[in-house]
Amino acid sequence: MIVNSDIIYKGNIHCHSTNSDGQLSPEKVCEFYKNLNYDFISLTDHFKSEYNFTISDTSNFSDDKFTTITGAELHAGKNSNGDEWHILSVGIPKDFTSPTEDESGPEIATRALKAGAFVAIAHPEWSGLNLNDALSMPLGIHAIEAFNGVCKTFGRENGSYLIDQVMASGRMIGAIATDDAHYYEKDANAGWVMVQAASNSHDDILDALKSGNYYGSTGPEIIRSEIVDEYFHVETSNVDYIGLVGRGARFEKISGENLKEAKFPLAKFHNSWARLILRTNDGKQAWGHPFKIYL
Numbered sequence: 001m002i003v004n005s006d007i008i009y010k011g012n013i014h015c016h017s018t019n020s021d022g023q024l025s026p027e028k029v030c031e032f033y034k035n036l037n038y039d040f041i042s043l044t045d046h047f048k049s050e051y052n053f054t055i056s057d058t059s060n061f062s063d064d065k066f067t068t069i070t071g072a073e074l075h076a077g078k079n080s081n082g083d084e085w086h087i088l089s090v091g092i093p094k095d096f097t098s099p100t101e102d103e104s105g106p107e108i109a110t111r112a113l114k115a116g117a118f119v120a121i122a123h124p125e126w127s128g129l130n131l132n133d134a135l136s137m138p139l140g141i142h143a144i145e146a147f148n149g150v151c152k153t154f155g156r157e158n159g160s161y162l163i164d165q166v167m168a169s170g171r172m173i174g175a176i177a178t179d180d181a182h183y184y185e186k187d188a189n190a191g192w193v194m195v196q197a198a199s200n201s202h203d204d205i206l207d208a209l210k211s212g213n214y215y216g217s218t219g220p221e222i223i224r225s226e227i228v229d230e231y232f233h234v235e236t237s238n239v240d241y242i243g244l245v246g247r248g249a250r251f252e253k254i255s256g257e258n259l260k261e262a263k264f265p266l267a268k269f270h271n272s273w274a275r276l277i278l279r280t281n282d283g284k285q286a287w288g289h290p291f292k293i294y295l
């Protein structure tokens, strides 16, 4: 739940530099997001042999207003389509060891979790991932990309279908939006995370991500949300649709112009889960962190 929008920090946690297949140097990537007033980024170059298993070090480009978190996109083993896994790992140590030839996707994700990282399944729609793929990942993984910017350029940017299936299976999983920027002029500043943290320090941001104190967005903002007396209350930026969705076809919604708040009864979601969706008529969306409901 977002309870205090005064301590929310905007960040991109999936992007690439010339250390793998991105178009900008690590320094230019940091400059790019600094100039857009992002509070933090994690540069997540592909951790692969063809790029010498480089983990990009951006620590020299951080300052008191702009935090960088060491990250990588991990690849090991094959998913159910026989393709390599793409696993986002934010807050990974710089000495994370390269995968052995027989290491699986779930095994490298387990190692990243043990190393203290925030771990997420990248671009599930593009990779064609199904529920078995998601459930093969270790229990503690944190999120799935609900939106991926570079995948939008070819029409496969979504991931909330898989978030709903994982939640319906009884597990907990978060929803992030990312750029996965490679080219920057057409795939950056498309999707981001808004993190409610004690400060914009490396450790506070990483802790807040791992604790689920964030939401994903391509535009709309969650100002505040809370549950009071079996109702879900939310204040938002100006939007045209506010919805709460849950298991199967369950939902509550309001739509109209210039909406800024909503109050939904939680009875439909009893002993189950729900997640918030905000939308504007120009196609921008926010994805709240799913939550379980025991009334």
Ligand SMILES: [Zn+2]
Pocket: 073, 086, 122, 123
């Ligand atoms: Zn990828």
Ligand SMILES: [Zn+2]
Pocket: 014, 015, 016, 073, 122, 180
């Ligand atoms: Zn990527």
